[in-house]
Amino acid sequence: NPDSPSDTRAGFVAIVGKPNVGKSTLLNAFLNTKVAPTSHRPQTTRRGVRGIFSDGTHQVVFVDTPGVHKPKDALGKYMNNEVSTALSDIDAMIWVVDLRHPPTDEDRLVARQIRDLPKPLFLVGNKQDAAKYPEEAIGLYEALLEGREADTTVTSLSAQKNDAKVTALRAQILDVLPENPFFFPQGSASDQSREQWAAEIVREQAMMKLRDELPYAVATRVNRWTERDDGLQRIEAEIVVEKAAHKGMVIGAGGKQLREIGTAARKQLETLLNAKVFLGLEVVVIPGWREDPEALRELGYE
Ligand code: GDP
Numbered sequence: 001n002p003d004s005p006s007d008t009r010a011g012f013v014a015i016v017g018k019p020n021v022g023k024s025t026l027l028n029a030f031l032n033t034k035v036a037p038t039s040h041r042p043q044t045t046r047r048g049v050r051g052i053f054s055d056g057t058h059q060v061v062f063v064d065t066p067g068v069h070k071p072k073d074a075l076g077k078y079m080n081n082e083v084s085t086a087l088s089d090i091d092a093m094i095w096v097v098d099l100r101h102p103p104t105d106e107d108r109l110v111a112r113q114i115r116d117l118p119k120p121l122f123l124v125g126n127k128q129d130a131a132k133y134p135e136e137a138i139g140l141y142e143a144l145l146e147g148r149e150a151d152t153t154v155t156s157l158s159a160q161k162n163d164a165k166v167t168a169l170r171a172q173i174l175d176v177l178p179e180n181p182f183f184f185p186q187g188s189a190s191d192q193s194r195e196q197w198a199a200e201i202v203r204e205q206a207m208m209k210l211r212d213e214l215p216y217a218v219a220t221r222v223n224r225w226t227e228r229d230d231g232l233q234r235i236e237a238e239i240v241v242e243k244a245a246h247k248g249m250v251i252g253a254g255g256k257q258l259r260e261i262g263t264a265a266r267k268q269l270e271t272l273l274n275a276k277v278f279l280g281l282e283v284v285v286i287p288g289w290r291e292d293p294e295a296l297r298e299l300g301y302e
Pocket residue numbers: 017018019020021022023024025026037038039040041042043044045067126127128129130157158159160161
C-alpha cells in the first residue's frame with residue numbers, strides 16, 4: 001500500500017554553498033529539467049526554489065538556496081534569510097563547492113553554518129571537468145569539516161555534464177530520507193507557480209545579457225498567461241528596474257537588447273514547455289524596489 005507512511009520515504013534536502021559554484025545547475029541535473037535559473041553571475045538565485053524528485057517509494061524535495069554572501073541591501077538580507085530558513089527544517093544537506101579553486105572565506109562561512117548540524121551531509125565537489133587539481137581541492141574542503149560527527153559523504157562530479165555520478169548521488173540521498181508520506185503529488189517537479197517559473201527564466205536571460213550593476217537591479221514578473229486553442233502559450237512579462245535611467249539601458253539602442261533578451265527567453269520557454277510561445281516583454285520602473293519592503297513582497301521576495 002503506497003499510501004501507508006511506513007512504505008514511503010520523503011524529506012527535504014537543502015542545497016547550500018557560496019554563489020556561483022553550481023547549486024542550481026546541480027538541482028536541474030537531479031531533476032533532468034530546469035526548475036531553477038542559472039548563470040555565470042553570482043546571486044542569480046534569489047528565492048529558495050524547491051525542486052521535487054519522486055520515484056515510486058521515495059520523494060526528495062530539494063531546496064535550492066541563494067549563495068551565502070555579505071548582504072548589501074534589503075534584497076540581500078532576504079536572500080541570506082532564505083538560506084537560514086532552508087537549513088532550519090531539513091533531513092539532509094548538500095554543500096556544493098567549486099573544485100577549480102581552493103576554499104575562500106565565503107566557503108568557511110558556509111562550513112561553519114553546517115558543520116555541527118546533526119543531519120547527513122553530502123559534500124559535492126563540482127566542476128570536476130574544469131578543475132586542474134580536483135583531488136587536492138576536495139581535500140581542502142573536507143578539512144573545513146574537521147570535528148564534524150554526523151554522516152558525511154564526499155563526491156566529485158560535473159553537474160553541467162550531468163554525468164552518471166549525479167544519478168548515483170541522487171540514489172544515495174534517497175537512501176537517507178526518513179519514513180514519511182509524500183509531501184507533494186507524485187508528478188510535481190516544483191512548488192513554484194508556472195508564472196513564477198517563467199519569470200525566473202526571463203530573469204536568467206536578462207542577467208546574462210545585462211552588464212555592470214544592472215543584472216542585480218532587475219526583477220521580473222509574469223502578469224498574464226493564456227493558452228490559445230492551437231496550443232500557443234501567450235505570456236506577458238515585465239522586467240522591473242529601480243531607476244528611470246535604467247529603463248533605456250535595458251531596452252538598448254533601437255530596442256535591440258530587450259529583443260535579444262525576449263528571443264532568448266522565448267526559445268528557452270519553448271524548449272522547456274515543448275510548445276510555441278509568444279512572449280510579450282515590457283520594462284517598468286518601480287523606484288528603489290530593492291530597498292522597498294512592499295515592492296519586494298509584490299515581486300515575490302517575502
Ligand atoms: P549557483 O549560483 O551556485 O546556483 O550556480 P549556477 O548553477 O548558477 O552555476 C554557475 C555557473 O557555473 C554557470 O555558468 C554554470 O554553467 C557553471 N557550472 C555549473 N556546473 C558546472 C560544471 O559542472 N562544470 C563547469 N565547467 N561549469 C559549471
